[in-house]
Amino acid sequence: MDAIRERLDALLADFDPVATRSRDPVGFVHRYAHQQDQEVVGLVAATLAFGNVVAARRSIELVLERLGPEPAAFVAEAGEQALQRRLDGFVHRIYQGQHIASMLRGAGTLLRDYGSLGEAFASFHRKERDFRESLACFADVIRGDARDRSARHLVSNPRAGSACKRLVLYARWMVRPADGVDLGLWTMAPSELVIPVDTHIHRISRNLGLTSRRTASWVTAQEITSRLRELDPEDPVKYDFALCHFGVSRQCPSRPVHDKCARCVLQEVCGVWAVHGLAASAQEAG
Secondary structure, three states: OHHHHHHHHHHHHOOOHHHHHOOOHHHHHHHOOOHHHHHHHHHHHHHOOOOOHHHHHHHHHHHHHHHOOOHHHHHHHOOHHHHHHHOOOOEEOOEEHHHHHHHHHHHHHHHHHHOOHHHHHHHHHHHHOOHHHHHHHHHHHHHOOOOOHHHHHHOOOHHHOEOOHHHHHHHHHHHOOOOOOOOOOOOOOHHHOOOOOOHHHHHHHHHHOOOOOOOOEHHHHHHHHHHHHHHOOOOOOOOHHHHHHHHHOOOOOOOOOHHHHHOOOOHHHOHHHHHHHHHHHHHHHO
16 A cells, blocks of 8 residues: 555646646536535536536536526526526436436525535534435435436435445535645535545556455445545545546556556556566566
């Protein structure tokens, strides 16, 4: 783990998070000055942060254009019908405007009841004292009584066992200290966060031996976070943004590419490189 910490710190040292955020869904959150707007925009951006990043950013932009310059105020004041009219015709993969409207109706309920989404989450967390259950309670209200399968999938349930990547990503943006990417708006300790596990984080974590699990489940996310907590108990998910974009940019390809892997900052702690390098050496020896 000391060697992994050294290599991950080297990755962070060479990474420019502020420049990278302009290509990431979190970049939209930084366009807004007020906390309530940042929370609502973050919810929209994280929820649609999957698949092709260019398409995701285009969809996020469209939703935000329709919500207007003060999205939190509009969401807090508008009923579901007004939200649906504003989002009519919107489509992103399996999601339609009605699904986003339903989610934002739930967010509006929390804004009216608590004043901010952060205070709503804090209230759940003071009661539950557990990140997973607090996030599940938060998601219950955001999801509401939606029966449509797509609507239920849009805001996943942490109790169901999936990694809940988008919901956990949203929590990371809101909780981690402001560093030019994350915003530090919510009061929960960063040490309680769980890493958002997408295909890139899952693959790289397996390469580094942080998990051997083949599926991206909540247990997988906890296992990876537990190993990262050995590196930094106070802020275990601080490497997430850099690692994710290390995969998105294909600096860590899905399959070994000798020339690229030979220059990789994580090479000496990568299990795939160990196997690939030994195979290459054996071939040369033969």
